[in-house]
Amino acid sequence: MKPRTTAKTRRWGQHFLADSKVLKKIVRVIDPQPEDLIIEIGAGKGVLTFPLAQKARAVVAIEKDRELVPVLACGKPDNLKIVEKDVLRVNFKELVAAAASRTDPVKIVGNLPYSISSPLMFKVLEEKRLFQSCVFLVQKEVAERICARPGSKKYAPLSILVHNHFSARIHCLVHAGSFSPPPRVESALISLDRRASPLFEIPDEHLFLKFLQVAFRHRRKILMNNLRRSGWPPETLASAYEELGLKRTARPEELTISQFVRLFDFSRAFVFGGRSS
Numbered sequence: 001m002k003p004r005t006t007a008k009t010r011r012w013g014q015h016f017l018a019d020s021k022v023l024k025k026i027v028r029v030i031d032p033q034p035e036d037l038i039i040e041i042g043a044g045k046g047v048l049t050f051p052l053a054q055k056a057r058a059v060v061a062i063e064k065d066r067e068l069v070p071v072l073a074c075g076k077p078d079n080l081k082i083v084e085k086d087v088l089r090v091n092f093k094e095l096v097a098a099a100a101s102r103t104d105p106v107k108i109v110g111n112l113p114y115s116i117s118s119p120l121m122f123k124v125l126e127e128k129r130l131f132q133s134c135v136f137l138v139q140k141e142v143a144e145r146i147c148a149r150p151g152s153k154k155y156a157p158l159s160i161l162v163h164n165h166f167s168a169r170i171h172c173l174v175h176a177g178s179f180s181p182p183p184r185v186e187s188a189l190i191s192l193d194r195r196a197s198p199l200f201e202i203p204d205e206h207l208f209l210k211f212l213q214v215a216f217r218h219r220r221k222i223l224m225n226n227l228r229r230s231g232w233p234p235e236t237l238a239s240a241y242e243e244l245g246l247k248r249t250a251r252p253e254e255l256t257i258s259q260f261v262r263l264f265d266f267s268r269a270f271v272f273g274g275r276s277s
Helices: 007-011 020-030 049-055 069-073 092-099 114-126 140-147 157-165 205-215 223-229 234-244 257-267
Strands: 037-041 058-063 080-084 106-111 133-139 166-174 187-194
Touching: 020 049, 020 106, 020 133, 020 166, 020 187, 037 049, 037 092, 049 058, 049 080, 058 069, 058 092, 069 080, 114 133, 114 140, 114 157, 133 140, 140 157, 140 166, 140 187, 157 166, 157 205, 157 257, 205 223, 205 257, 223 234, 234 257
Parallel strands: 037 058, 037 106, 058 080, 106 133
Antiparallel strands: 133 187, 166 187
């Protein structure tokens, strides 16, 4: 059964992988093992789903497009479960609890639609303890932002949060011609392997994200000015910079994760513009 390319498919930004060499590369990076539970996002026509199901203990394929579900169900092996749902509405904790034991390695993989790449990454970060590893095909710019290091123009709050919990790597670029229909941008294959423990223990990661968003709000401007505009008391800001040995002219992309974490400690006495309780 061959799905039609409909207006709905185009609206959801679906670009199906059609290059067998790239597919084999993705499978090698995922490295499915007999004990693995693999959650696949955007299973599409099953070109990745079925090879994974041949090697993993179980595969949960999440697909939003109901026109593609019959394609996945055709010849479905017993260890494949299909979930017809928007992945941003999926409760990963419930899904994993229903499909795996506490000791099963859980991997999450997928060719991510460009429109949901960033929100999906933040959703994965919220449930980071569930996943041993992640392997995603994403827009090149998103991959660069996820894997960026200090000093890079792509360095962003997402880079910091990811690197604190995962070892991130770009494996290869994937050209538009590898997809049907071809997207207008290049893609990249990335892997995230969860660290045994985070680089830094952060008591409130939601507040830390807010802090980072303030710090990077005007990324080409001086960091001190961004923080001053957010309501930092001048004396707190001066003390923080002096203790951390930061240049007053430093821009957000120049700071290491360690420096951001330590700078965040100074902000925990207030919530950007007002005292916290």
